[in-house]
Amino acid sequence: MADLTGNPKGGFPEDGILTLRVARYDPEHDREARPQEWKVKILPGMTVLDALFSVKEGQDGSLAFRCSCRMGVCGSCGMFINGKPRLACNTQVSELGPVVEVAPLPNHDAIKDLVPDLTQTFRRHRAVLPYVMRSDAAEMESPTREYKQTPEELARYVQFTYCLKCSLCLAACPTVSTSEQFLGPQALAQVYRYSADNRDQGLGERAGVVDASHGVFGCHLAGACSEACPKGVDPALGIQLLKRSLFVGPPHSAPAQVVPAFPEGYRTPEAAERPKAPPRSV
Amino acid sequence: MRESRLWAFHLICGAGLLVLLSLHMGLMHYASILALLGWAREPVLSFSAVADRGRGAAWAATYVLLLGFALYHGLYGLRGILGEIWGTPRAVRIINAGVVVFGLVVLVYGVAVALQAARL
Amino acid sequence: MVTEAQTQARTRAPSRLSMRLGLRGWVYAGRYPAERYLYILHRICGLGLVLYLPLHVWVTGRRLQGPDAWEQTMAILSRPVFVAGEILILAAFVFHAINGFRLLFGHLGCALGRPGHPVYPYPVALHRQRRMVVTLMVLAGVFLAAGVWDLLTK
Numbered sequence: 001m002a003d004l005t006g007n008p009k010g011g012f013p014e015d016g017i018l019t020l021r022v023a024r025y026d027p028e029h030d031r032e033a034r035p036q037e038w039k040v041k042i043l044p045g046m047t048v049l050d051a052l053f054s055v056k057e058g059q060d061g062s063l064a065f066r067c068s069c070r071m072g073v074c075g076s077c078g079m080f081i082n083g084k085p086r087l088a089c090n091t092q093v094s095e096l097g098p099v100v101e102v103a104p105l106p107n108h109d110a111i112k113d114l115v116p117d118l119t120q121t122f123r124r125h126r127a128v129l130p131y132v133m134r135s136d137a138a139e140m141e142s143p144t145r146e147y148k149q150t151p152e153e154l155a156r157y158v159q160f161t162y163c164l165k166c167s168l169c170l171a172a173c174p175t176v177s178t179s180e181q182f183l184g185p186q187a188l189a190q191v192y193r194y195s196a197d198n199r200d201q202g203l204g205e206r207a208g209v210v211d212a213s214h215g216v217f218g219c220h221l222a223g224a225c226s227e228a229c230p231k232g233v234d235p236a237l238g239i240q241l242l243k244r245s246l247f248v249g250p251p252h253s254a255p256a257q258v259v260p261a262f263p264e265g266y267r268t269p270e271a272a273e274r275p276k277a278p279p280r281s282v
Numbered sequence: 283m284r285e286s287r288l289w290a291f292h293l294i295c296g297a298g299l300l301v302l303l304s305l306h307m308g309l310m311h312y313a314s315i316l317a318l319l320g321w322a323r324e325p326v327l328s329f330s331a332v333a334d335r336g337r338g339a340a341w342a343a344t345y346v347l348l349l350g351f352a353l354y355h356g357l358y359g360l361r362g363i364l365g366e367i368w369g370t371p372r373a374v375r376i377i378n379a380g381v382v383v384f385g386l387v388v389l390v391y392g393v394a395v396a397l398q399a400a401r402l
Numbered sequence: 403m404v405t406e407a408q409t410q411a412r413t414r415a416p417s418r419l420s421m422r423l424g425l426r427g428w429v430y431a432g433r434y435p436a437e438r439y440l441y442i443l444h445r446i447c448g449l450g451l452v453l454y455l456p457l458h459v460w461v462t463g464r465r466l467q468g469p470d471a472w473e474q475t476m477a478i479l480s481r482p483v484f485v486a487g488e489i490l491i492l493a494a495f496v497f498h499a500i501n502g503f504r505l506l507f508g509h510l511g512c513a514l515g516r517p518g519h520p521v522y523p524y525p526v527a528l529h530r531q532r533r534m535v536v537t538l539m540v541l542a543g544v545f546l547a548a549g550v551w552d553l554l555t556k
Contacts, residue, residue: 025419027417027418027419030419032419033419080432082433083432083433084432084433084434085432103421104419104421105421106421106422106423106427106431106432107421107422107423107427108421108422109418109419109420109421109422110418110419110421111418116421117418155516155517155518155519156516156517157517158517158518158519159517159518159519159520160517162520171431172431172432172434174427174428174431174438174441174442176427177422177423177424177425177426177427177428177431178422178423178424178425178427178428196517220441220444220445220505221437221441221505221508221509221528222434222437222438222440222441222442223434223435223437223438223441223526223528224431224432224434224437224438226526226527226528227434227435227438227526229524231520231524232520232521232522232524232525233520234517234520234524234525234526234527236526236527236528237511237514237515237517237527237528238517240508240509240510240511240514240527241511241514241517243509243510243511244510244511
């Protein structure tokens with residue numbers, strides 16, 4: 001239905017009907033996942049999440065899945081869709097063809113149907129001290145002004161700040177598939193995100209958590225996490241840079257300083273040249 | 283010891299192996315090609331050739347170094363793989379002890395062979 | 403009316419369906435590009451090599467028993483099954499060494515590019531190595547072919 005979706009790759013059947021095959025699990029009755037199929041009428045711009053909603057609204061109200069923003073920002077609707085972990089709201093059915101297979105995220109526990117338990121992901125995230133750490137605690141607690149950071153310094157870590165904690169990278173990671181202790185790509189990339197931030201001085205403390213075989217050295221550069229990431233965070237890159245940082249230190253040599261305050265009544269030279277507001281007319 | 287040190291040594295051994303093991307394999311497995319280029323003289327696996335290579339401190343030291351690199355690199359890798367399957371603290375202790383003992387046994391035997399061969 | 407069994411079922415800790423892939427996840431977990439398969443191949447080759455190492459050390463130790471014992475061992479090792487095994491070991495070494503060369507740089511964050519603002523379509527650092535991967539694998543094929551030729555013409 002290239003005309004319907006605007007995507008020539010689609011290859012939909014002429015009748016515009018999609019087969020949605022979902023691996024279902026009801027904790028009160030099932031011991032393992034059972035497949036169930038529905039037919040869904042394709043609409044222009046339909047995402048996998050839209051298709052799931054269409055089933056829930058019109059065919060089977062018991063289908064469980066989790067979502068919130070429906071625009072690839074909240075990271076709630078991570079699922080295993082046609083052989084890859086993806087965000088259901090970020091995946092057009094036109095990319096997938098006439099049969100869409102959806103299962104709960106691999107390497108996680110499924111609570112019901114497509115709802116994964118992300119407890120372990122958040123536990124790992126919290127374990128790596130994911131916040132800016134400073135030695136000047138007084139300034140940190142009650143700041144007088146902002147810390148100075150140039151656009152170049154921001155560019156060193158900004159891509160890792162886009163992490164949604166959707167857990168798709170953990171679903172893709174081969175080490176996570178056997179090891180429960182491994183911190184996983186999400187948390188490790190966040191360690192680099194904070195450690196490479198020039199306002200931060202916490203690499204040494206975080207090293208106490210990640211300098212372990214189940215920490216950063218559990219990564220063997222299979223790169224699947226970066227393929228799965230829906231926001232371009234590229235955890236694999238962050239983790240390798242983190243390994244380097246453990247030996248040579250973070251990319252900034254000195255922590256960012258507080259921007260000095262302007263003297264009382266100071267105005268920039270340009271301010272004098274700026275035209276004054278017109279006189280009030282009323 | 284901190285994992286980063288162990289891991290760095292794993293990488294250093296890997297780099298060492300790239301050089302030494304490539305030389306070793308080049309000598310043993312690419313002899314026909316070396317012969318084509320006019321560099322090899324006799325079958326590399328004949329007893330006299332093997333005994334010749336074993337003689338002398340430099341060869342013995344190279345072989346021992348090669349063995350040390352290979353054992354550390356290989357067993358560190360094995361430890362990592364096993365640790366990903368059995369990751370409980372107790373299992374990790376057993377795996378660590380196992381690879382150390384195994385590595386030492388093979389190393390001691392290998393060094394003994396190299397030292398005796400140097401005197402053949 | 404709520405029966406006792408129903409109350410128990412409700413108060414019981416909720417059961418979960420484990421989707422953990424286990425060892426299968428090392429080999430195949432979905433549609434991923436080459437690096438994820440180079441990873442498991444690297445692992446298998448490494449395991450093969452580390453298990454072969456003590457055997458190899460033992461065989462080389464046979465020369466201490468004198469020329470006869472050595473030639474006898476070599477005669478056994480020239481049987482087809484051992485030659486086939488040797489080819490496998492050679493293949494494992496060639497691949498592990500050449501892929502290891504790539505990983506050596508990768509693990510230290512070299513040849514992966516720099517992080518920056520993610521702009522769609524999002525770049526993946528490992529893709530920057532793709533040309534290197536292809537070149538190295540071709541090189542591995544050439545070395546392997548030469549080594550097998552050497553083994554079979556001995």
